[in-house]
Amino acid sequence: MQVSPGAEAGCLDGMIAALALSVLAALAPTASPAGAAPRTFDVGPASTLRYRLVHKFHAVEGTSRAVEGKARVLPDGTVQVMVRAPLDSFHSGNSNRDAHMLEVTGAARQPYVIFKGVGHLDPPDRYPVDVRVQLRGELTLKSPRPVEAAAAVHFDGPDRAHVEATFPVSLDAHQVERPELLFVKVDDRVDVDARLELEVER
Numbered sequence: 245m246q247v248s249p250g251a252e253a254g255c256l257d258g259m260i261a262a263l264a265l266s267v268l269a270a271l272a273p274t275a276s277p278a279g280a281a282p283r284t285f286d287v288g289p290a291s292t293l294r295y296r297l298v299h300k301f302h303a304v305e306g307t308s309r310a311v312e313g314k315a316r317v318l319p320d321g322t323v324q325v326m327v328r329a330p331l332d333s334f335h336s337g338n339s340n341r342d343a344h345m346l347e348v349t350g351a352a353r354q355p356y357v358i359f360k361g362v363g364h365l366d367p368p369d370r371y372p373v374d375v376r377v378q379l380r381g382e383l384t385l386k387s388p389r390p391v392e393a394a395a396a397v398h399f400d401g402p403d404r405a406h407v408e409a410t411f412p413v414s415l416d417a418h419q420v421e422r423p424e425l426l427f428v429k430v431d432d433r434v435d436v437d438a439r440l441e442l443e444v445e446r
Contacts, residue, residue, distance in 0.1 A: 285403075287313040288441035293329045293357070295413075298431045306336035306345070313359075315442060321364045327440065328358040341423075348421045350386040358384040359438075371401045379409065383436075385418045403444035410437045 291311040297304050313327035331351040336342055346352075361381035368375065379393045393411035400406070413434045415422050422429040 282319065283317045284445040285315045285317070285442045286445050287311055287315075287327055288443055291440040292438075293327075293334075294437040294439075295334065296435045296437070297415075298433070299425055300428050301425065304336050304341065304430075306334040306342065308333040308335075311440065313440075314445070317365070321366060323361075323363045323365055325359065325361045325363070327438070328356045331355055331357055344423055348423060350420075354384065354386055356384075360384075365397075368399055368402075371399050373399050375399070379411075383413060383418075385413065385420065387419050389414070389417050405442045407438070407440040407442065410435060412436075 289309075292307055292309055293311050294305060294307045308329040310333035311327065311329045313325065316324040318324070331346055331349055332342075332355070334342065334345070336345075349357075359381060361379070363377065363379060363381075365375075365377060375397050377395045377397060379391075379395050381391055381393075382388050383391045391411055391413070393409050395407055395409040398406045413436050414432050415430075415434060416432050422432065424430075
């Protein structure tokens, strides 16, 4: 079933407002001054999500460039974030392998990998500046599971930032059947790398 752009946007806003935990909770560029209204930021089109899984004989990387999401920053520094990417947007260079990954990750029932979260970020007093933020949140890949990670945030200015975060994911914990090659399964651990460009909503 096709979902209209307006419906998808409403879904994003609703997820952000829900304050669900997420691994990328500290993606927003800055907290608003005391007494100011909440601010919303968009995940830009240059953003990527990448996974890396390891088999006994080789490693596989898949990348999505169809990342979308929003971050909302409250006056007290609380950050609400939702970031997602369609599972069928990840490409590893092998179409058969990508099709099998869609099958084992249950893309027919849950077509997105989703990060939802909350966190806190003290507002920088100068720009540009680099900060590190410890994240605690939730990843949905077939099923939701908690995740903790550290994010490196580079602020170009109060309205723009670049975020990098890498964290491990257990396929078994997410009830994802591990793919096999020559009767040998891939490792349980998959490393996920997020590189996000954030800009204040216009």
